[in-house]
Amino acid sequence: MTDAALPHAAVDTAAPAKRDFGLKRRHAAEFRFRLYGIVAIVIGLGFLAILLVSIVSKGYTAFVQTSITVPVEFSASIIDKDNERATNPRVLVSANYPIVARNAVAKALGVSIDDKAAMRDIAKFVSDGSRSTLREIVLADPSVIGTTRNVTLLAAADIDSANKGQIDLTVPQDKRKVSDQQVAWLDQLKQQGAISTPFNWGLLTFGASSRPETAGLGVALVGSLYMMAIVLLCALPIGVAASIYLEEFAKKNRFTDFIEVNINNLAAVPSIVYGLLGLAVFINFFGMPRSAPIVGGLVLTLMTLPTIIIATRAALRAVPPSIRSAALGIGASRMQMVFDHVLPLATPGILTGTIIGLARALGETAPLLLIGMVAFVADRPTSPLDPATALPVQIYMWANEAERAFVERTQGAVLVLLIFLALMNIAAILLRRRFERRW
Amino acid sequence: MKIAVFASAAVIALAAGLGAAAARDQVQVAGSSTVLPYAKIVAESFGEAFPDFKTPVVESGGSGAGIKQFCEGVGEDKIDIANSSRPIKAEELDTCKANGVADVEEVKIGYDGIVFATDIAGPDFAIQPVDIYKALAAQVVVDGKLVDNPYTKWNEVNPAFPAWDIAAYIPGEKHGTREVFETKLLDVGCDKDALKAAGVADDAVAKTCIAVRKDGKAVDIDGDYTETLARIDSNKTGVGVFGLAFYENNADKLKVATVGGVVPSTETISSGEYPVSRPLFFYVKKAHIGVIPGLKEYVDFFISDDMIGPDSPLAQYGLVAAPDAEREEIRAKFDAGTTM
Missing domain, CATH: 3.40.190.10 (Periplasmic binding protein-like II)
Incomplete structure (x- = not known):
């Protein structure tokens, strides 16, 4: 303001008295403060980088899966030895398909089917999941019996690990899961071009399995999706309605203050408590099914509600009072004022709060433990009433598995979950950017 | 809306x-x-x-x-x-x-079967129940007196063991495995007469036998065997307790100890030779x-x-x-x- 006058003043006084403003000290303090800030950010980013590098480096291999493509002879003598499939179609369901797969690999390797010991090792080469692969082919087209067809079979988990170089071959043979002979066979198949490592779609589509190569996130993804839909459908309208009433209509008195304090407290309640509540109310009282996403969704709704209410109330409060006065001034009713003027302006804040609440709900396992969703579920749910798991639950269950091949799958599943969370957060940012208004 | x-x-x-x-x-x-x-x-x-x-x-x-x-x-x-x-x-x-x-x-x-295992590079351990008791009990009898467990290295317990600091990762108290660990190892390895001679009341003997030291040398693992394996990975001189199935799946990382001179395997457990099973x-x-x-x-x-x-x-x-x-x-x- 008086900047222009300063040079004159400096010229007028001959020798300005040196006054101590503490400038040096204050600059030093500011410099130190900036330094602390930078250090804090570097530490934070450093840990994030370590976390991401460790997850990605251990997990990226889960996205490919070793597969073996060999000519499979659908021999009638194994699948339907009494030739009764015309009268009894169940033979085709219960036939011994793993033997068919084993013989096919043995043939490709040039090993005699009569060599019992070798055949046992070869049986461990292909996944037991080949049973369903081959069964599907035969059931879809029974005329395939008696012919030979090229089929891509999943390699067993140990062979998959060996192919990915995750098994230490310097350890004595009897101490590891893959024998030298199996490694030699693997190399032989590689030279024949029978081994491929395509993208592991199974990781995203298969249900839970005790065999790593056929274990996937299919059930968990569907379960999480159902739960998120239920949370969105229940928590958003209830939360928004509650906040509009509290913020715009309710009188400010002791009672509404009491409610406000309670909502803020609920937001800080540990999530396991909601699990206990869900067990007592939804399962034991209402008799809803155990392990079902509907119960999980409702529990997570309760957990997310306070977050949404707090975010919505903040968003409503951020709308300037002048908007309200203007609406009322031109003759709008209170309800028209809220729904036509205030709510549209508060939408970006509400949506951001909702998405962040949903993201938190997506990562929850503790409340699901008590309602039976931390479980082994192999069949994909067809409705929210069927048993299912959730993404973080599947990660937890895989982390507890003994097999080596589950290590990479655990990290792979973490990556999938992180991608979903990142997508949700990006959506929240985009929505805010798109609709935000400044005054 | x-x-x-x-x-x-x-x-x-x-x-x-x-x-x-x-x-x-x-x-x-x-x-x-x-x-x-x-x-x-x-x-x-x-x-x-x-x-x-x-x-x-x-x-x-x-x-x-x-x-x-x-x-x-x-x-x-x-x-x-x-x-x-x-x-x-x-x-x-x-x-x-x-x-x-x-x-x-x-x-x-x-x-x-419940097995003891160390890192694959470790020496052979031949464990007797009494060794486990001496290494991990809260109080032991030394020279006729009941004292807090004084042993800090495995070779103080049994000269055949390596001079490793005692660090045992055992199942936590809520695990079913813990009960087997207590009854089949600590209780068996415990010299009850010596305890009585040292002045422990008759009805407190069984409890004293299975009390595990709380000075950080015996670590309760409340998670599962993957956590125990991770502990052994980071502390190569640690001794962990595993289920037989878990050990067999990770035999390239772990070396199993014999108990009472018997190597744990499905055969020795089903025949009853290997003592720690349930x-x-x-x-x-x-x-x-x-x-x-x-x-x-x-x-x-x-x-x-x-x-x-x-x-x-x-x-x-x-x-x-x-x-x-x-x-x-x-x-x-x-x-x-x-x-x-």
């Missing part, structure tokens, strides 16, 4: 109405995390072998929690089977009966058989030789199969519907 309100009202109504009406068409199992891997293999194979039935849902959470859930009552919203790594306790059975679960069938599936069970609600589709078939399938026999997938995973005669007995008992 209005549509959203109606939709959510509909969802809540649907949940309350349908939830109560929906009939359960798959078997529900909960319980021991030790039995979980076996139950998963059986459930998965069952789903593949019987396309008419849905694959059973198997929850984990521990033997105690599973039995508690099992004993909550009879009905479609209650579980059908509780897996357990220990026999059901009398008071648990009483709770069951009080809640209307009158008929409980006990089914033994085989045995589980039976595994599951409990079936008789009232649910014939009501829940597939329950009887699942149990029959579980106890068939295809699943719990010596060449079965469970045995390959690490379950120690019961001797032939005992398996026959298990099947006969379930066929007869014998309850507890």
Whole structure:
């Protein structure tokens, strides 16, 4: 303001008295403060980088899966030895398909089917999941019996690990899961071009399995999706309605203050408590099914509600009072004022709060433990009433598995979950950017 | 906005109405995390072998929690089977009966071995129960007096051991495994006469025997064996307690110790030579058989030789199969519907 006058003043006084403003000290303090800030950010980013590098480096291999493509002879003598499939179609369901797969690999390797010991090792080469692969082919087209067809079979988990170089071959043979002979066979198949490592779609589509190569996130993804839909459908309208009433209509008195304090407290309640509540109310009282996403969704709704209410109330409060006065001034009713003027302006804040609440709900396992969703579920749910798991639950269950091949799958599943969370957060940012208004 | 309100009202109504009406068409199992891997293999194979039935849902959470859930009552919203790594306790059975679960069938599936293992690069350990007692007990008798455990290195316990600092990763107190650890090692290795001579009251002897030192040398692992393995990975001179199946799956990282001179293996455990083993069970609600589709078939399938026999997938995973005669007995008992 008086900047222009300063040079004159400096010229007028001959020798300005040196006054101590503490400038040096204050600059030093500011410099130190900036330094602390930078250090804090570097530490934070450093840990994030370590976390991401460790997850990605251990997990990226889960996205490919070793597969073996060999000519499979659908021999009638194994699948339907009494030739009764015309009268009894169940033979085709219960036939011994793993033997068919084993013989096919043995043939490709040039090993005699009569060599019992070798055949046992070869049986461990292909996944037991080949049973369903081959069964599907035969059931879809029974005329395939008696012919030979090229089929891509999943390699067993140990062979998959060996192919990915995750098994230490310097350890004595009897101490590891893959024998030298199996490694030699693997190399032989590689030279024949029978081994491929395509993208592991199974990781995203298969249900839970005790065999790593056929274990996937299919059930968990569907379960999480159902739960998120239920949370969105229940928590958003209830939360928004509650906040509009509290913020715009309710009188400010002791009672509404009491409610406000309670909502803020609920937001800080540990999530396991909601699990206990869900067990007592939804399962034991209402008799809803155990392990079902509907119960999980409702529990997570309760957990997310306070977050949404707090975010919505903040968003409503951020709308300037002048908007309200203007609406009322031109003759709008209170309800028209809220729904036509205030709510549209508060939408970006509400949506951001909702998405962040949903993201938190997506990562929850503790409340699901008590309602039976931390479980082994192999069949994909067809409705929210069927048993299912959730993404973080599947990660937890895989982390507890003994097999080596589950290590990479655990990290792979973490990556999938992180991608979903990142997508949700990006959506929240985009929505805010798109609709935000400044005054 | 209005549509959203109606939709959510509909969802809540649907949940309350349908939830109560929906009939359960798959078997529900909960319980021991030790039995979980076996139950998963059986459930998965069952789903593949019987396309008419849905694959059973198997929850984990521990033997105690599973039995508690099992004993909550009879009905479609209650579980059908509780897996357990220990026999059901009398008071648990009483709770069951009080809640209307009158008929409980006990089914033994085989045995589980508990092994000590060190990092693969470590020396051979030949453990006797007394070594474990001396290394890990809270108080031991030295020169006729009961003192806090003074040993800090393994070679002070037994000169044959390496000069490693004692660091043992043992199952936490809520694990079924802990009980086996206490009764088969600490209690056996404990010299009760010496304790009495040192002035411990008769009724406190058993408790003193199984008290584990709390000075950080014995670490309780409340998670599962993956955590124990991670501890051994980071502390190469640590000694960990594992299930036989877990060890066999990670034999390229771990070296197993002998107990009482016996190498743990499915053979030595089923013959009873290897001392630290325990039976595994599951409990079936008789009232649910014939009501829940597939329950009887699942149990029959579980106890068939295809699943719990010596060449079965469970045995390959690490379950120690019961001797032939005992398996026959298990099947006969379930066929007869014998309850507890």
